[in-house]
Amino acid sequence: MPKTNYICSDYQTNILNPITMKQLLFNNGDRFPQTGLGTWLSKPNEVYDAVIDAIKAGYRHIDCAYIYGNEKEIGNALRFAFDTGLVSREEMFITSKLWNNFHAAEDVEPAVRKSLHDLQLDYLDLYLIHWPFAFKHPQAKSADDLISLEELPLEMTWKAMEKIQKTGLAKHIGVCNFSIPKLKNLIEKSEIKPEVNQVELHPYLQQTQLVQFCTDNDIVVTAYSPLGSHHLTGTDNSITRCPAIIEIARKHRCTEAQVILAWGLHRGTAVITQSTNTSRISENLDAENIQLDEKDISEIALLNRDYRNSSGSFAVFQGGPYTLENIWDK
C-alpha cells in the first residue's frame, strides 16, 4: 500500500444526527469525505432523489460536472436539503469540473459561475480541470474541433484556476486524468499546485505508480469509476464477478462491490461511486465499515490488467493533436 502523507480519520458530522464518515485532509486542514456520490449518467429525473437518498444515508460529498447535464437538478436537491435542515452547506463537499471547451483563461470564471448558478451555491469545495485536452465546442467531431496544448497550454488554464481559488469561488482546485509528466509540468510552472488528481482507479486499473507519485507530492487522489463504471458492472467482465473478489466478499460477509470500494478506501483514495438506486447508495457508503486484511490486499493487487474504460478516445481524430499515447504519456 502506498504511504499516505495526508491524515485519514473518522469524523462525526451533524450533531443532531451523528454520522461517522472517513475523511481525508487537505494541507490547510479542510476535510474531504472519502466516500462520494458520482453523478455521471445519472438521469436528470433520477439524480434529485439520488442526492437526497445519499445525504440521508450519510454522504457529505457529491461529485458533479457541467458536462453531465444534471447540475440544475442536483442544485434543486441541495437547496431542498439546506432549506429543510437535512444538512448544512458547510457539512457538504461539492465538486464540479471545467469542460474541455472552456480552457481559455477568459472562459474559466464564466464556466465556474455557470456551475455555481445551476448548483445554487456561492462556492465550490473543489473545481477540477476535467481532461488534459481542449476543444473548440462542447463535443469534438473532427480534428478541426480540437485545440492543441501548444496553442492552449494546460498551465494557462491552470493560472485561471488559481484565480478561481484566490477569489473564493472554489476552496480547492485540482485536475482529472493527469499523468505523472503532466502533473510534474504543472507543479513546476504553477504558483499553487493541484490539490487533487481524479483518475480512473479500480482493481483492474490500479495505477500504483501514479497513486504513489500523488501521495509523495501531497496530491489527494480520487478514484473515479471505482467499480469499473457502467461499462463493466452487470457484464460478464464485471469486477464484482471476479472469483477472488467473490471469495473475499464471502469471507467478510459483505457484497463484492463493498470489497472493491473498501480496497479503494484502504489505499487512501477517495471513491465516488455512481448510483441512483437507494439501497446500492447505502451499500456503497457502508463499505467504509469493511476492514480488509493484508491477504485480501495482496490478492487484489494481483488483479491489475491495466484495463481503462475512460481512455479519452473522444479527443482522438485523424490529423488531430491528441493520441492515446500523448494523453496518457505512454
Ligand SMILES: NC(=O)c1ccc[n+]([C@@H]2O[C@H](COP(=O)([O-])OP(=O)(O)OC[C@H]3O[C@@H](n4cnc5c(N)ncnc54)[C@H](OP(=O)(O)O)[C@@H]3O)[C@@H](O)[C@H]2O)c1
Ligand atoms: N473525471 C472524470 O473524467 C470522470 C470519468 C468518469 C467518472 N467520473 C466520476 O466518477 C463517478 C463514478 O464513476 P462511474 O459512474 O463511471 O462508475 P462506477 O461508479 O464505477 O459504476 C457505476 C455503475 O455501477 C452500478 N453500481 C453502483 N453501485 C453498485 C453496487 N453496490 N453493486 C452493483 N452495481 C453498482 C451503477 O448502477 P446503479 O445506478 O443501477 O446502481 C452504475 O451502473 C461518475 O459518476 C463521475 O462522478 C469522473
